Amino acid sequence: MNWTTLRRMAISLPLAILAACLMIGVSEYGYKQTSELLTNLTRAYDIRTSISVLMKDMLNAETGLRGYLLTNDPKYLEPYQEASKDISRSLENIRKNIENDPSKSDVFLALGQSIARKTAEMDLSLKLFREGNADALKFVMFTDMGNSDMNSIRTLSRELEESVVQEAQRYQDEVQSSLVWARVGVATITLIGLLAFYLYLRQHNIVERLHKREQALLSEERTRLEQLVRERTATLTELANHLQQVREDERGHLARELHDELGALLTAAKLDVARLKSKIEMSNPEVADRVKHLTETLNSGIALKRRIVEDLRPSSLANLGLSTSLEILTNEFSQRIGVEVEANLEAVELPDATELTIYRLVQESLTNIGKYAKASKIAVSVHNYPTYVAVQIQDNGEGFDLASIRPNSHGLAGMRHRVEATGGRLTINSAIGEGTTISAVIPTGASTTEALATTA
Missing domain, CATH: 1.20.120.30 (Aspartate receptor, ligand-binding domain)
Structure with a gap:
């Protein structure tokens, strides 16, 4: 009482x-x-x-x-x-x-x-x-x-x-x-x-x-708190988007620096080695082996630089488009890991930020598959619809229990935030022994509500 x-x-x-x-x-x-x-x-x-x-x-x-x-x-x-x-x-x-x-x-x-x-x-x-x-x-x-x-x-x-x-x-x-x-x-x-x-x-x-008055005060206070939560959520979302953009800008800046400065140094070194080859006696086996090893090392450094630059800021995305960039990404991943990757990629036209989001989604998914899934087959698909783009990455790996995802799993949280920042929706389906499917629905030009309602 x-x-x-x-x-x-x-x-x-x-x-x-x-x-x-x-x-x-x-x-x-x-x-x-x-x-x-x-x-x-x-x-x-x-x-x-x-x-x-x-x-x-x-x-x-x-x-x-x-x-x-x-x-x-x-x-x-x-x-x-x-x-x-x-x-x-x-x-x-x-x-x-x-x-x-x-x-x-x-x-x-x-x-x-x-x-x-x-x-x-x-x-x-x-x-x-x-x-x-x-x-x-x-x-x-x-x-x-x-x-x-x-x-x-x-x-x-x-x-x-x-x-x-x-x-x-x-x-x-x-x-x-x-x-x-x-x-x-x-x-x-x-x-x-x-x-x-x-x-x-x-x-x-x-x-x-008195009870009605208290309820009115509580309702007013609850409304105020909800508004405050919405404002704080919007602020945090904006901050997260800003940090994500800053991160991409920094990665782009670093990629340009590596491409320009380190690329110039490696190219100059390779040219110097080529000049030295014409001026030194190559009949000496030891000298020939040293020059050959130096050339191979410079080529490996140039390839490493190119791969790092592409990981930081894929130049193919700006030059060749999303579909070609994803095809290159899947082919390189298949060759590097030794896993069959089936790509079904339709041509899409999206803003640069949205294309980068899809590219990072596929890139992060492939990275996780390579680390944890132990899959033998991967399927990547991008389908273009009138109001949205559907992206799906599916593997036949070990899978995992969705309820056991730890709160500090920032990879999945980062992917979800990227997709939701564009007005899309990310879905993860997985079960132990049955593989994993990551699906994303991203609006193209229509309103977010209309696009998501179309896919529901």
């Missing part, structure tokens, strides 16, 4: 975390409180239901017993017996639900006592009826004790039910209040989240503007 992202999140992230924590807190608190209130509310409704069931069972028991006493029909005992069982269960349910509420315990205790007395009175009546004790039964039935207990049960159950209803209402109000506060909390947290989102968008826009 970079510094820009941290700056962008410096305010919005804490607000988002705060909103999330508040949302979780409010949700958990509301859940727990509502769950507790709903549990209490459910318990209150259970108590109310149990009280209603209890009162119904008491009425069913009393009605069933009176019906049995009046009719002596056993079917009236079934509601009485079932109600007697349900009364105990209802009392137990009420007791469990209010055991943690002391305010209802007194009322429930009094209610239980009244129910106990009423059920005891009904059990006694049933027993006396079954025993046939009519007097005692009339006494029990016509006393006010059973009616008083029933009224007490109604009063106490109503009081307990009203207390439960009030408690249930209070729980309902608290649930409603909890829901209201939950809505307020959710709305507040939502506003905080919207505020955090707004701050995030605002900071994001600011950072985006």
Whole structure:
């Protein structure tokens, strides 16, 4: 995570975390409180239901017993017996639900006592009826004790039910209040989240503007550097071309000096030897051998001078043209190295500098072949096309791996620079054991782009 992202999140992230924590807190608190209130509310409704069931069972028991006493029909005992069982269960349910509420315990205790007395009175009546004790039964039935207990049960159950209803209402109000506060909390947290989102968008826009500004500055700086690189490249190219031209000029100057000065000296020496031959006694074998050796040495020196001069500045190029000069070059190379050279040379008309570039390209290629290729056959071709000249030097030598060319291989780099300085393109294809092919495409008079596009 970079510094820009941290700056962008410096305010919005804490607000988002705060909103999330508040949302979780409010949700958990509301859940727990509502769950507790709903549990209490459910318990209150259970108590109310149990009280209603209890009162119904008491009425069913009393009605069933009176019906049995009046009719002596056993079917009236079934509601009485079932109600007697349900009364105990209802009392137990009420007791469990209010055991943690002391305010209802007194009322429930009094209610239980009244129910106990009423059920005891009904059990006694049933027993006396079954025993046939009519007097005692009339006494029990016509006393006010059973009616008083029933009224007490109604009063106490109503009081307990009203207390439960009030408690249930209070729980309902608290649930409603909890829901209201939950809505307020959710709305507040939502506003905080919207505020955090707004701050995030605002900071994001600011950072985006800064980023665009930085990108614009970087683009401007990159453009400036590219322009500087182009200028430096153009300057270096111009300097390299100038040095190449200076080198050729120096070679031409040296060639002229060797041709004029050294040639004159060697020619004068050869003429002096010729004069001496006519004036000395040649019958002496030793003298004849010395004069002959001197003559041969002078001839070798003249030939060496001529070869050096031609290597420095080929006079045939200016006097005989490119095709003839290349033919002479290939023939001399074939005789000197002893390798078959096949030349396919078409006549071309090019500027002097371009012709010199092609001549040097072929000369350097043949020199490299003679040093490294160990070739038995070489093919040199020059083809003239409407917009360009194609030059190719091919051998069947050992070849080399193009990826292994060292950075300090100035021979190949020099050839490439010479060709590219004329607007051409140099291609080198080689593989170990498959020989080497050097191809150059040099424009004649059309634009460089058009010429290169034609050969693509």
